[in-house]
Amino acid sequence: MDAISLQDSRSAAAPADVVASLRASLATLDAGAVTDHERVALVAELERLKAAAAACQARATDALRFSREAVAPHDVTRSVGSEVALARREAPSRGDRFVGLARVLVHEMPCLMAALTDGTTTEWAAVEVVRETATLTREDRAEVDRRIADALHRLSARAAGRAAARVAAELDAASVVRRMEAAVRSRRVSVRPAPDGMAYLTVLGPLHEIVGAHAALLRRARSVVGGQCEDEAPDGRGVGAVSADTALRLLSGRTHGQVQPLEVQLVMTDRSFLGTGDADRPLDEPARLPGHGSVPAPVARAWVRGAGPASVWLRRLYTTPDGRDLVAMDSRRRTFLGGLRRMLVLRDDVCTTPFCDAPIVQADHAHPAHDGGPTSAWNGNGKCLRCNLVKEAPGWCVTVTRGSPHELVTRTPAGHSYRSLAPPLLGWGSEPHPPPGADGRGGSALERRIDWLFATAA
Template identity: 40%
Template sequence: RAQAVVKEVSWLTPEHRTTVDALMAGQFEGLGPRKLAGKVRAHAERLDQHGALERNEIAYSERRVTVRPAAYGMAWVTALVSTQQAVGILATLTRDANSVVNSGETADPTDPTGQPRGHGQIMADLFVQRVNGHAPAAVPAEVQVVMTDEALFADGDTPAWVTGHGPIPAQLAKRWLAMPETDVFLRRVFARPGDHQLVGMESRRRAFPASLRRMVVLRDDTCRTPYCDGRIQDIDHATPYREGGPTSWQNASGLCAACNQIKENTGWTHQATPEHLSVTTPTGHRYSKDTGPVLEGIPPDKQEPPDEEPRPQVRATTDCFAKTTQSTLTLRLAA
């Protein structure tokens, strides 16, 4: 984790590195290296917007595809592309592989015995088919990008955040919006004053509805289990549904597939609120993780101190709109 921090601030001036150190003090609890790096990068990009955009432009100019051999007649194909393109590729392949699995047509066409393929194998086959030009019509994929309204409509300095992947300069996100092949859907997401956490919604159904699933993914960003940086694959009932756990914002956790399966083993318990998750292992050890704001990198002077008296969770009056909301841009990208 120390290496992750150093890597993300190495390009900053000593003064800015000191500022990031102060902002991150006491913020390491429950964070894996990937999530921690994203939080640090968000602060770094806010402090030096011009330098961050310059680094992204240099990196984009170095895009390429490489191949290196692997064991037993296999090889690694690596593509260095923009975050926008990479997220779109992964989202499309995952979505279409899920469709194949759900249809039950998982037989391997290259195997005479028709052995079934796993999810990863199907994704790899779809990738090869589409690169070689033998794929069916591409299915649109969604990429969720969170921005403050100030950064979206004016010259705000808070970096945008690609859900599940981390921060990018706000100016780069605006360039994405200007691409003619991108369909843009703008949704307002109301965050609670002070700590900027999302306000929830609730359903009595066992399956989480699409709108609630989307909000949980925005809130948790990556797997919610302490120190896990896995991609969210399941929206889990922290208190199991079979034990009376409601299908609600308060009882929802975004988990990777492995953590969701481990949680079902004897001796594992999750206690969750929208603000906090506590995991108890079969050995009795307890690990905790606090939920961060919906958008990282907001400078301290822009965060409101908590009031002495409670106030409504959602405010929508004109004078406080900029302080209590973030705008979520859902970019639908052609695969």
């Protein structure tokens, strides 16, 4: 009777509650009380559990897509992708890919889905296989699924992708050629942050052109390092450093020795920049490069010094007394322009949709302007293009719940809510400081509000 009651209780529980109980039970496992053999076995089983969870996620995602298509077929792709991305705590573009992956796994590649459910392959391997068969017909995709099924348990993610690509090229070479032609049309340049104040500038282009450009850079760099170029000395640099310097100089249209002619925004306190201001603030409080993260104060000062006095402008930013948030601004216009738009970009840093780290492209009204929403710092927020379009789909709602720090609540069509908070002006990890007059030392209200200097290095 007890066993029957337990089974009935579990069947009545919501699937999410059952999984939550399983997740909580993992914390009770004592890996310190077993042998090394058992610890390795535990790691292996947990990896299989992760794969099985990915398969369950795929089934739930495809069921969500199917349910939503019956209600609003024209809004499914982006809306469901964004909703799934929020649930997975990932960027919206990855949510789109997972919706497509789930559809293929559930309906077109049963062997791959079975291996994922059993934990004998990984979610990343499934992604590789599905990507390499993206241009095939349903029948050819099923044939790829059948032919690589027995080998999946012994293949890495990349090896599984290569196996799928080999079979795909055999079954339908024309589709592979069309895919390569389509890839050429998607050529682009992108930038993303890297550790230690660096960044990656990526050029995606046709293979032969990229290889040729790389060879030309290396040839020039080797000539410089070897002392064979009269117009440029190595100055202690290696081939890699000279290659990077040459590429950046050519891409930005500079001559050798010329400073960067483009605007770079740098936010730092007057204390860390000039050594003046509130003596309680640290001299080496990091600066922030909007959209890219923190920069150590000595590095930021070196950037400004290297730009030269004729190419640096200072702009005061008026903040709350503790220096965390910018003071609000309003506009009578419908669109966010000038100083108000600049303020939103500095305040929000990246797209305000939770877990979306895309650069801000559009300044958006949380409460739509066509419904009476004001053009103000309170109602404004930075969005990437995709997230700004998605929030206009049926069932989506963005609400401002607090002005300082600026907080938004995003509600999805399924009824889930996600909160996003604007970072401190100097980035996450910085601490608010009391205003200079808070301990009785005095100071005007203006002095207590002017906490930061805005440095533009050109």
